[in-house]
Amino acid sequence: MKKLQLLILFTAITFLSNAQNIDSIFIRRIADEILINSKAYQNLRVLTKQIGGRLAGSPQMVKAERWGYKAFEDAKSDTTWLQQCMVPHWVRGGKDRANATIQTKKGKRTKALDVVALGNSIGSMKALTAPVVEVFDFDDLEKKKDIIKGKIVFYNYKFNPTYVRTFQAYGEASQYRGSGPSRAAKHGAVGVVVRSMSHSTDNNPHTGSTRYDEGLPKIPAVAVGLKDADWLSENLKSSNASVTIHTHGRFLPDTIGHNIIGELKGTEFPNEFITVGGHLDSWDNCEGAHDDGAGCVQTIEIMRAFKAVGYQPKRTIRFVLFANEENGLRGGNKYAEAAQAKGEKHIFALESDAGGFTPRGFGMTGSDQQFQKLLSWKSLLSPYGSCEIQKGGGGADIGPLHRTQSTPIAGLMPDSQRYFDLHHARNDVFENVNKRELELGAVNMAALIYLVDKYGM
Amino acid sequence: MKKLQLLILFTAITFLSNAQNIDSIFIRRIADEILINSKAYQNLRVLTKQIGGRLAGSPQMVKAERWGYKAFEDAKSDTTWLQQCMVPHWVRGGKDRANATIQTKKGKRTKALDVVALGNSIGSMKALTAPVVEVFDFDDLEKKKDIIKGKIVFYNYKFNPTYVRTFQAYGEASQYRGSGPSRAAKHGAVGVVVRSMSHSTDNNPHTGSTRYDEGLPKIPAVAVGLKDADWLSENLKSSNASVTIHTHGRFLPDTIGHNIIGELKGTEFPNEFITVGGHLDSWDNCEGAHDDGAGCVQTIEIMRAFKAVGYQPKRTIRFVLFANEENGLRGGNKYAEAAQAKGEKHIFALESDAGGFTPRGFGMTGSDQQFQKLLSWKSLLSPYGSCEIQKGGGGADIGPLHRTQSTPIAGLMPDSQRYFDLHHARNDVFENVNKRELELGAVNMAALIYLVDKYGM
Numbered sequence: 045m046k047k048l049q050l051l052i053l054f055t056a057i058t059f060l061s062n063a064q065n066i067d068s069i070f071i072r073r074i075a076d077e078i079l080i081n082s083k084a085y086q087n088l089r090v091l092t093k094q095i096g097g098r099l100a101g102s103p104q105m106v107k108a109e110r111w112g113y114k115a116f117e118d119a120k121s122d123t124t125w126l127q128q129c130m131v132p133h134w135v136r137g138g139k140d141r142a143n144a145t146i147q148t149k150k151g152k153r154t155k156a157l158d159v160v161a162l163g164n165s166i167g168s169m170k171a172l173t174a175p176v177v178e179v180f181d182f183d184d185l186e187k188k189k190d191i192i193k194g195k196i197v198f199y200n201y202k203f204n205p206t207y208v209r210t211f212q213a214y215g216e217a218s219q220y221r222g223s224g225p226s227r228a229a230k231h232g233a234v235g236v237v238v239r240s241m242s243h244s245t246d247n248n249p250h251t252g253s254t255r256y257d258e259g260l261p262k263i264p265a266v267a268v269g270l271k272d273a274d275w276l277s278e279n280l281k282s283s284n285a286s287v288t289i290h291t292h293g294r295f296l297p298d299t300i301g302h303n304i305i306g307e308l309k310g311t312e313f314p315n316e317f318i319t320v321g322g323h324l325d326s327w328d329n330c331e332g333a334h335d336d337g338a339g340c341v342q343t344i345e346i347m348r349a350f351k352a353v354g355y356q357p358k359r360t361i362r363f364v365l366f367a368n369e370e371n372g373l374r375g376g377n378k379y380a381e382a383a384q385a386k387g388e389k390h391i392f393a394l395e396s397d398a399g400g401f402t403p404r405g406f407g408m409t410g411s412d413q414q415f416q417k418l419l420s421w422k423s424l425l426s427p428y429g430s431c432e433i434q435k436g437g438g439g440a441d442i443g444p445l446h447r448t449q450s451t452p453i454a455g456l457m458p459d460s461q462r463y464f465d466l467h468h469a470r471n472d473v474f475e476n477v478n479k480r481e482l483e484l485g486a487v488n489m490a491a492l493i494y495l496v497d498k499y500g501m
Numbered sequence: 502m503k504k505l506q507l508l509i510l511f512t513a514i515t516f517l518s519n520a521q522n523i524d525s526i527f528i529r530r531i532a533d534e535i536l537i538n539s540k541a542y543q544n545l546r547v548l549t550k551q552i553g554g555r556l557a558g559s560p561q562m563v564k565a566e567r568w569g570y571k572a573f574e575d576a577k578s579d580t581t582w583l584q585q586c587m588v589p590h591w592v593r594g595g596k597d598r599a600n601a602t603i604q605t606k607k608g609k610r611t612k613a614l615d616v617v618a619l620g621n622s623i624g625s626m627k628a629l630t631a632p633v634v635e636v637f638d639f640d641d642l643e644k645k646k647d648i649i650k651g652k653i654v655f656y657n658y659k660f661n662p663t664y665v666r667t668f669q670a671y672g673e674a675s676q677y678r679g680s681g682p683s684r685a686a687k688h689g690a691v692g693v694v695v696r697s698m699s700h701s702t703d704n705n706p707h708t709g710s711t712r713y714d715e716g717l718p719k720i721p722a723v724a725v726g727l728k729d730a731d732w733l734s735e736n737l738k739s740s741n742a743s744v745t746i747h748t749h750g751r752f753l754p755d756t757i758g759h760n761i762i763g764e765l766k767g768t769e770f771p772n773e774f775i776t777v778g779g780h781l782d783s784w785d786n787c788e789g790a791h792d793d794g795a796g797c798v799q800t801i802e803i804m805r806a807f808k809a810v811g812y813q814p815k816r817t818i819r820f821v822l823f824a825n826e827e828n829g830l831r832g833g834n835k836y837a838e839a840a841q842a843k844g845e846k847h848i849f850a851l852e853s854d855a856g857g858f859t860p861r862g863f864g865m866t867g868s869d870q871q872f873q874k875l876l877s878w879k880s881l882l883s884p885y886g887s888c889e890i891q892k893g894g895g896g897a898d899i900g901p902l903h904r905t906q907s908t909p910i911a912g913l914m915p916d917s918q919r920y921f922d923l924h925h926a927r928n929d930v931f932e933n934v935n936k937r938e939l940e941l942g943a944v945n946m947a948a949l950i951y952l953v954d955k956y957g958m
Contacts, residue, residue, distance in 0.1 A: 079662045085702075205536045206939065208885055245542075245936055402859075402916045404888075428665055430859075431888040459859050459916060461937045479702055481917045484665065 049096040067424055067498070068357075071491045075428060077349045079488050084345040085479040087337065088400075092331035099163075101133030101299045108243075108324050112340065112365045116306030119348035121363070129378035129435035134164050137292030142237065144176070144276055147284045150153040155275070158468075159164040159266040160329055162221060162238070163253040163371050167292035168264040172196075174234050176287045177241075178280050178487045182219075185227060194230030196287045198268075199224050200277050203243045203464065204433055211398070217241040217458055218252065225265040226257035235289045236265040244465040246381040247271040251327050251468045253371045261368070264291050272421040280303075289298045291407070301367040303375045306347055310320065310360040316500075317374050318381070319393040320346060320356075320493055321364035323375065323441055327499040330472035334463065338400025338477060340365050342486040348489055359495045366441040369397065376441030380448045390451040390501040394489060395439025399467075400482040401458035406492065407437020410452025414501055416456070421495050430488045431458060451456055452501055456489055506694065518890020522882055524955070527812075530947045532885060533663050534806045535847065540910040541802040545857075547933040549720055549788035552840030556620075556785045557825040558590030558756045563779050566759050569797065569822045573763030577736040580764045586835035587709075588758035590827040593623050593785055594749030599723055599731055601633070604741045612732070615704050616723035617786055617926075619695070619711040620828050624749035625721040629653075631691050633744045635737050636719075639676075640678040642684060651743045655698035656681050658735050660700045660921065667700070667917040668855070671924075674698040676710065682722040683714040690745045693722040696730040701922040704728040708784050708925045710828045716841050718844060722917070731917060758782075758824040760832045763804055767817040774840070775814075776850040777950055778821035780832065780898055787929040791920065795857025795934060797822050806947055814954045816848065823898040827855065833898030838906045847908040851946060852896025854900070856924075857939040858915035860886040863949065867909025871958055875911070878952050889914060889947045909958055913946055 050143065078084075095111060098104040106218020109126065116124040142159040145152050179185040185197065199220040202352045204213040207381065218241050225236045240250040247269035256262045266289055268276070279285060304324060322339020347363050367375030381389055394406075406425075408418050419433050438446060438453030445451040458481070466472040512809065534588040535541075548568060555561040558566045566583065573581040599616040602609050613773050614662055626899030636642040641655065657676040665740055682693045697707040704726035713719045725733070736742060761781060767773065779796020783789020853861075863882075865875050880903050895903060895910030902908040909956050915938070923929040 075665075076663045205937070206533045210937075242938065400705075404861075404917050426889075430884075461859050461941065462935055465935070476918055478922070480662070480667075480700065484918065 056310030064424065067495065070272045070494065073353055074349050074490045074494065075487045076491065077352050078345060078483050081352065082345055082486065083348055083481050084341040084486055087314050087332060087341040087344060088477060089338065089474055089483065091337045092299045092333045097098055098324065098326050098330050098332060099134065099370065100131035100301050100325045100372060101296065102328065105301065105325055106403060108306055112304035112324055115344045116304065116347065116363065119306065119344050120351040121306035121347060122309045126300050126302040126425045127305055127378060128300060129367055129494065130298045131373040131374045133293060133296040133299045134297060134371055135278050136161060137167055137294055140266060141290040142268070142287060144285050146279045157272045158247050158249050158269040160249040160251045161291040161293050162265045162267060163227065163251050163327060165254050165264040165265045165291065165293045167294060168235065168289050168293060171288050171290045171444070172235055172264060173261065173286055173288040176237070176280070176285050176497040178277060182227060184475065189231040195233055196237060197228035197233045198237045198276060200273055202239065203241060205243055206237050210464050213243070214241055214464055215310050221267065222250050223245055223252050225263055226260050229260045229263045233263060236267065237287060237306060238267045240267045240270055241268060242318050242464045242467070242469070243358040244270060248469040248471055252331055264289050264292060292384040301375065303367050304365040304381055306363040307346065308350060308357050308361045310358055311356050312358040315359050315389060316359040317362055317388050317390045318359050318447065318491060318493060318496055319364055319390060319442060321366055321441060322396045323369035324365040325370050326369050327468050330470050331474055332475045333472050333477050334399040335467055335472055336397045338482055338485065339396035342396050342482065342489055346490040346493060361497065362494065369440050373440055380444030383445065383446050385461045387469035390445050390449055392496045393443045393445050393451050395494060396456040396485060396489060397439050398456065398460065399458050399463040400477045400485055401462060402481045403456055403458050403485050403488040405430045405434065406454045406458045407434045407457050408452065408454040409436060409438045409446060412454045412477055419500065424495065425488060427489055428487050428491060429484055456476045456485055458485055506561060506815040509754060515694060518774045521881065523593065523622060527951065528881055531806055531947045531951065532944045534809050535802060535940050535947065538809065539802055539943065540805055541939050541943055544568050544798040545790060545934060545939065546931055548797065549729045550789045553788050555781065555783050555789060556591065556827065557588035557758050557829060557932040558753065559785065561759065566761055569761035569781055571805065572801045573761065573820065576763065576801050577808040578763035578804060580916040582762055584762055584835060584839060585757060585759055585761040586824055586831045587755045588831045589829040590756045590891050591828055592751060592753060593618060594624055594751055597924050598747040599725070599744060601742050601744050603736045613704050614729045615726040617706040617708045618748040618750050619722045619724060619782060620708050620752045621710045622682065622748065622753060623719040623720045625746050628745050628747045629692055630745040632744055633694070633737070633742050635734060640865060647687040650684060650905060652690055653692040653694060653746065654690045655694045655733060657696045659696065660698060662700055667903055668702070671698055671921055678709050678724065681713055682711050683717050684722055686717045686720045692718060694909060695722065695724045697724045697727055699727060699921045699924070701727060703925040704889065706903055707751065709787055715721045718857040719745050731941050745901065745938045755782060756932050758832065760824050760836055761822040763815050763820040765804065765807060765818045767815055768813050769815040772815050772846060773816040774819055774849060775846045775950060775953055776819045776821055776899060776902065777818050777946060778823055779853045779899060780826035780828050781822040782825050784827055784925050787925065788931055790929050790931045790934050791856040791927055792924055793826065793854045794909060795852035795939055795942065799939065799946055802943040803947040806815045811852030816954050818950065818954065826897050829915055830897055834859050834901050840902065841905050845923055847902050847906055849953045850897045850899035850908050850910045851901050851913070851949060853913040853942060855913065856915050856920040857942055857947055858919060859938045860915050860942050860945040862887045862889030862891065862914045863911045864891045864914050865896045865909065865911040866893060866903060871909045874958060881952065882945060885944050886941055911949070912944055915942055918921065918927055
């Protein structure tokens with residue numbers, strides 16, 4: 045009996061190790077295909093240099109949709125289609141400007157600040173000047189609430205440099221961009237200047253969306269570059285200062301946008317769906333190269349590579365360029381709604397929206413069992429850079445799938461050190477994306493999609 | 502008895518886990534110190550922007566030595582000194598030039614090639630023109646040996662893109678730079694053009710040292726940018742071509758150089774030495790920012806951080822800026838010789854000479870037992886990025902210590918994707934180093950040095 049058990053065990057181990065071997069050979073093949081023949085980098089060049097920034101509702105976004113459709117067709121998509129959704133249509137409306145005037149003993153001194161209006165913010169329309177009150181965090185705001193009325197609040201919350209994963213610092217800092225304007229407006233502030241959510245060494249301001257609370261004045265709000273933030277803070281130690289904000293943001297009526305979807309039909313379980321994607325929209329003040337042109341071209345590249353090596357998936361794989369991650373999430377919501385409405389069974393979704401940097405691993409939101417399954421593949425993924433497999437994570441556009449049908453979701457975790465140097469800033473351009481780093485992201489994603497397709501989740 | 506064993510085991514586990522806890526708290530403290538207060542980035546700015554390229558024997562290297570000495574003093578070195586050694590003194594001697602002339606049906610067409618003479622190569626002194634023979638590797642060279650005489654050999658060996666760790670591709674490709682000229686000269690070639698050892702998307706040529714074999718003519722040799730290499734190769738498919746090389750390299754008499762050494766004296770085992778370092782010299786055609794300004798400022802930063810948090814090492818820690826890694830290794834050899842001569846016991850050495858990119862781990866050359874010890878610290882290092890601990894590795898300048906007294910040696914392994922985009926090329930400049938990536942390298946190195954100091958190796 046013991047011998048039989050040993051034999052079964054041995055057979056099982058041999059079987060598993062053969063399976064791992066077959067998997068490792070296939071993943072190597074996909075990796076070689078991508079590292080040698082990838083179209084991701086040249087696709088990104090077209091998207092960023094010929095189309096550029098592409099906020100939902102913009103003419104560039106319409107061009108980007110056409111580009112995405114054609115890119116899927118070129119990658120030999122079985123089926124390609126546009127999934128319509130209504131998207132918000134915020135426009136910057138003009139050049140964002142701000143300056144600070146410092147009252148010194150020798151007289152007044154005015155300096156232009158490098159600013160960018162926050163996305164979704166309502167412009168001052170004409171120049172708005174008011175004394176400035178610096179606060180370091182929300183506690184500090186509450187302490188100073190009695191002197192806020194009629195003032196411009198300067199949130200000077202610093203990006204915490206001690207977090208190794210920079211998204212942690214972003215998570216803390218970005219609340220000042222998101223809810224800072226309304227929290228200041230509650231105490232009578234007339235405008236907001238937010239320190240950019242970054243630890244860069246330059247002065248580029250970083251935009252990103254803000255959310256106004258109902259029932260409070262929608263006051264103008266800009267992000268300021270780090271050097272100017274430090275300069276302003278330094279001067280406020282000894283002087284009074286006023287800031288002038290001149291912005292033009294406004295909403296036009298919602299308009300039509302689309303998720304762009306390519307599909308490879310499953311051969312065994314065509315009614316089980318795996319989604320992989322990134323978002324096609326970007327902020328208007330940059331080329332959206334890392335955020336999230338990278339995720340889009342990686343998504344297209346995975347399809348191209350699967351087709352190039354003749355891979356026929358067991359399950360149906362959906363490749364999605366989402367319509368509106370930056371300021372509304374309407375694309376991601378629409379995708380999950382439509383899946384729910386059609387009764388589609390989505391077994392897994394993967395997103396790349398953390399930049400086209402060298403992959404370090406994946407973060408996953410799902411059950412313990414699903415997480416253990418992902419962990420069991422670590423030795424197959426780590427040769428390509430994914431040695432960090434962590435709980436938590438996924439992505440904004442696939443979050444709705446998880447909420448509506450508990451689909452396990454995962455996000456590619458690239459190296460995060462440089463991301464917030466350029467996130468939502470004018471230097472998020474093609475030149476700051478490295479070809480191989482971008483490709484390795486696609487390699488790791490393709491490997492994971494292959495494993496989920498083969499073994500389920 | 503069983504109970505006693507369990508008790509001992511439990512006590513041991515508790516002890517170990519307390520020790521790990523104390524270690525993890527200390528490493529966090531060092532990490533915070535570096536991530537908040539690091540001087541590494543500003544030190545690198547001075548070294549690269551105020552001093553620049555600093556080949557052994559150059560006036561810039563003399564300035565760099567002074568800078569290094571002062572930097573250790575500023576970091577509060579217990580003792581700082583210069584360790585003299587003779588270094589080779591190769592000079593480029595002028596501007597490297599090359600062009601190719603293609604014989605087409607419509608006549609001749611000449612194009613300037615972006616080239617850089619290989620380090621240690623002897624210049625053509627006057628323009629040297631000869632027909633060109635393209636070879637793809639050494640096997641191809643041997644096949645074509647009968648048509649090489651009087652020709653310029655063009656080694657068009659491509660950097661293999663399928664290796665995830667780019668140093669593997671470099672290891673294979675760099676032999677064409679190292680021994681390509683002599684192997685071509687053996688068959689009567691009069692000059693060599695080598696495809697740059699890189700997978701970059703630009704056309705910058707990459708230098709690096711070559712070695713002439715005794716008894717063979719020392720023929721001029723240049724590296725050519727990748728785009729020009731592809732252009733030349735493409736044209737050679739249908740046309741004959743000649744190449745003109747005009748270089749000026751030569752050796753002056755050996756001169757005096759120095760390893761710059763700072764030391765923190767051990768409190769318990771002052772006669773056991775731990776070395777950490779990088780090399781101060783760099784090629785002359787760039788700022789040597791990643792190679793190896795990064796390793797130097799990380800080395801200095803570790804000392805600064807140890808002092809700043811009041812760490813008193815048990816063992817004596819030597820911080821070394823080596824004199825001559827690029828074209829002679831005289832500094833590393835001198836250091837090991839002096840250690841041997843004084844009977845110093847060197848228990849561990851660590852080098853950073855693979856760029857100032859985000860750390861991914863360490864590579865180590867030592868006994869299995871020593872490797873297991875390093876592995877046992879992985880959970881302490883991985884929160885800071887070091888999740889890849891591999892056998893093999895160390896560094897050129899600490900290799901002699903391993904050879905003379907079997908000192909276990911390790912090398913920091915930063916992410917390698919961008920290194921060969923700029924290695925030995927004009928774009929190895931300060932602007933291409935990211936502050937946080939540089940600092941995280943220092944964090945991981947400091948953590949490892951701390952662990953070796955505390956527990957031995």
